[in-house]
Amino acid sequence: MVYRGPYKIRVEEKDIPKIEQPNDAIVRVSKGAISGSDLHLYHGMIPDTRVGMTFGHEFVGTIHQVGSSVQNVAVGDRVMVPFNVYCGSCYFCTRGLYSDCHNVNPNATAVGGIYGYSHTCAGYDGGQAEFVRVPFADVGPSRIPDWMDEEDAVLLTDACPTGYFGAQLGDIAQGDTVVVFGAGPVGLFAAKSSWLMGAGRVIVIDHLEYRLEKARSFAHAETFNFAEYDDIVVHLKKETDYLGADVVIDAVGAEADGNFLQHVSASKLKLQGGSPIALNWAIDSVRKGGTVSVVGAYGPIFSAVKFGDAMNKGLTLRMNQCPVKRQWPRLFEHIQNGYLKPSDLVTHRIPLEHIAEGYHMFSAKLDNIIKPLVVAGQS
Amino acid sequence: MTEIATPYIANKRTPMRSAEDLRAQIPGWGADLDPADRPSYPREQAGIETGAHWDFPERQPEKWPRERSVEHAFLPPVFGTSTPPAGASGAIRRHAYKYSEGRAAHWLLLIAADRVDAWEHHLKSFATLHPDNPITETGVAAEFRRDGLSSGFGQKRADTNHQWIDPIIVSTRWVLTAVALAAALKTLGKHRTT
Ligand SMILES: NC(=O)c1ccc[n+]([C@@H]2O[C@H](COP(=O)([O-])OP(=O)(O)OC[C@H]3O[C@@H](n4cnc5c(N)ncnc54)[C@H](O)[C@@H]3O)[C@@H](O)[C@H]2O)c1
Ligand SMILES: [Zn+2]
Numbered sequence: 001m002v003y004r005g006p007y008k009i010r011v012e013e014k015d016i017p018k019i020e021q022p023n024d025a026i027v028r029v030s031k032g033a034i035s036g037s038d039l040h041l042y043h044g045m046i047p048d049t050r051v052g053m054t055f056g057h058e059f060v061g062t063i064h065q066v067g068s069s070v071q072n073v074a075v076g077d078r079v080m081v082p083f084n085v086y087c088g089s090c091y092f093c094t095r096g097l098y099s100d101c102h103n104v105n106p107n108a109t110a111v112g113g114i115y116g117y118s119h120t121c122a123g124y125d126g127g128q129a130e131f132v133r134v135p136f137a138d139v140g141p142s143r144i145p146d147w148m149d150e151e152d153a154v155l156l157t158d159a160c161p162t163g164y165f166g167a168q169l170g171d172i173a174q175g176d177t178v179v180v181f182g183a184g185p186v187g188l189f190a191a192k193s194s195w196l197m198g199a200g201r202v203i204v205i206d207h208l209e210y211r212l213e214k215a216r217s218f219a220h221a222e223t224f225n226f227a228e229y230d231d232i233v234v235h236l237k238k239e240t241d242y243l244g245a246d247v248v249i250d251a252v253g254a255e256a257d258g259n260f261l262q263h264v265s266a267s268k269l270k271l272q273g274g275s276p277i278a279l280n281w282a283i284d285s286v287r288k289g290g291t292v293s294v295v296g297a298y299g300p301i302f303s304a305v306k307f308g309d310a311m312n313k314g315l316t317l318r319m320n321q322c323p324v325k326r327q328w329p330r331l332f333e334h335i336q337n338g339y340l341k342p343s344d345l346v347t348h349r350i351p352l353e354h355i356a357e358g359y360h361m362f363s364a365k366l367d368n369i370i371k372p373l374v375v376a377g378q379s
Numbered sequence: 380m381t382e383i384a385t386p387y388i389a390n391k392r393t394p395m396r397s398a399e400d401l402r403a404q405i406p407g408w409g410a411d412l413d414p415a416d417r418p419s420y421p422r423e424q425a426g427i428e429t430g431a432h433w434d435f436p437e438r439q440p441e442k443w444p445r446e447r448s449v450e451h452a453f454l455p456p457v458f459g460t461s462t463p464p465a466g467a468s469g470a471i472r473r474h475a476y477k478y479s480e481g482r483a484a485h486w487l488l489l490i491a492a493d494r495v496d497a498w499e500h501h502l503k504s505f506a507t508l509h510p511d512n513p514i515t516e517t518g519v520a521a522e523f524r525r526d527g528l529s530s531g532f533g534q535k536r537a538d539t540n541h542q543w544i545d546p547i548i549v550s551t552r553w554v555l556t557a558v559a560l561a562a563a564l565k566t567l568g569k570h571r572t573t
Contacts, residue, residue, distance in 0.1 A: 136436070
């Protein structure tokens with residue numbers, strides 16, 4: 001697929017990408033996915049999103065070609081590729097901050113490299129395609145274990161580790177009350193992971209009833225539909241002895257709904273780096289001295305965040321893009337132990353040829369969509 | 380005096396489910412209770428094994444003067460080559476990269492370039508055998524095939540209250556850009572004749 005401007009994409013023939021650096025590999029994609037983050041690109045919210053770019057940062061496939069220095073994977077290997085492009089050797093990578101690599105993104109120092117995610121994230125073409133260039137093939141990709149389902153592997157390239165990471169950023173202690181804003185794939189995984197870390201109560205907030213239903217069945221959470229309350233923050237206070245929650249996770253990001261002015265000024269008119277409705281609700285509904293974990297993504301332009309309250313309440317704010325591969329060994333154990341089945345969230349399998357409709361459905365949240373996969377080479 | 384339902388005392392009032400109950404009811408409850416079992420704890424860890432077998436990666440060739448943030452000491456060794464800057468949008472983008480990421484000008488120019496870029500390509504596409512098609516490219520057909528109307532009807536959803544703005548904003552953009560283009564052509568024309 002290629003981007004044609006806000007709300008527009010189409011399928012085009014492109015040349016097969018070439019090896020540009022000795023540790024590159026070319027991967028032939030078998031399955032990919034559309035992510036909540038792709039919607040920010042699709043809506044034209046991320047600066048330096050160029051017409052002609054191919055999106056897609058969640059994909060698995062087969063190694064088609066390798067550069068001269070590649071030693072950890074070989075042609076024919078089935079691999080899963082984290083959404084982060086990272087070198088493995090810089091100041092940040094060697095400390096485990098893979099999403100903050102300093103060697104892969106000329107365009108910005110505030111973010112690392114992400115496949116198919118604008119030039120602000122370095123201008124790499126992504127995996128909603130048949131072939132994709134994967135830099136640092138010895139660092140990022142892993143062979144898909146034999147026991148692992150391919151659809152689980154796709155979800156492990158972003159949504160599942162991001163939710164798991166979001167729960168870790170909350171520094172959850174035993175018995176904590178955790179509120180998760182957003183019942184998309186990331187929020188659902190964050191809610192599920194909060195239990196692993198010992199939460200005593202997990203509450204999920206959204207306005208899409210079918211997603212809240214999933215939060216109850218998949219993530220064992222209590223749920224509230226914010227559209228049914230005059231003021232969801234007051235309701236959450238009521239639910240938490242008027243103290244507030246110990247930990248709140250923002251798994252919504254830049255295009256939050258719920259406040260007409262904020263949503264329109266950010267999402268429609270692009271006057272803000274994102275409408276921080278969910279983030280402001282998080283700041284309001286967490287208890288004093290509590291922790292707000294932000295995994296929802298925001299653009300680099302300023303957003304109207306209620307910083308004064310965060311300061312006065314003595315909050316800890318923690319956030320990042322997820323360093324995906326760091327999460328894998330432990331997540332693999334949880335999957336093998338039966339604690340988690342990532343592909344439970346897959347609702348749609350869309351052939352690459354029909355991806356424009358897939359984007360529209362996911363953007364407008366039609367047909368009870370939660371996680372759409374993109375399947376290559378099928379008509 | 381009336382009884383206060385939730386007086387502010389030292390402990391939470393709502394009783395918590397016990398660890399035994401939680402463990403019995405929720406698969407994997409508490410598996411990562413010990414922070415040491417959490418992969419991103421602590422945030423930074425020394426000596427992580429990443430698979431890299433270089434101190435500094437070999438540099439990939441720079442095939443065009445690659446735009447880069449002025450906050451970088453040099454051009455990083457590896458980068459994307461998806462879509463080199465071109466045309467008027469390319470000129471705006473190259474200009475935007477003269478400002479640091481800390482300056483609003485940097486981002487606002489990039490956003491402006493994105494809009495110009497889309498227009499350059501829409502116009503160009505009309506001179507090709509593959510013109511932009513707003514129906515197929517926006518995927519709106521999914522509205523009819525995939526339950527669009529019933530997904531929004533009779534439910535409490537906060538996104539349906541602003542979806543009506545979309546057509547107005549999208550079409551206003553087309554009109555404004557057409558006016559801007561006409562103005563630009565006019566100025567260009569004047570420059571040429573004087
Ligand atoms: N940090 C990372 O590494 C990382 C990785 C992946 C995704 N993300 C970000 O996480 C966010 C969620 O991703 P996703 O794939 O789950 O997206 P999604 O679009 O499927 O889910 C977002 C959900 O938030 C709900 N929502 C909207 N406004 C809300 C509000 N005010 N309060 C509560 N819920 C609200 C929506 O109805 C939707 O269900 C996105 O911003 C995405 O960019 C971050
Ligand atoms: Zn690095």
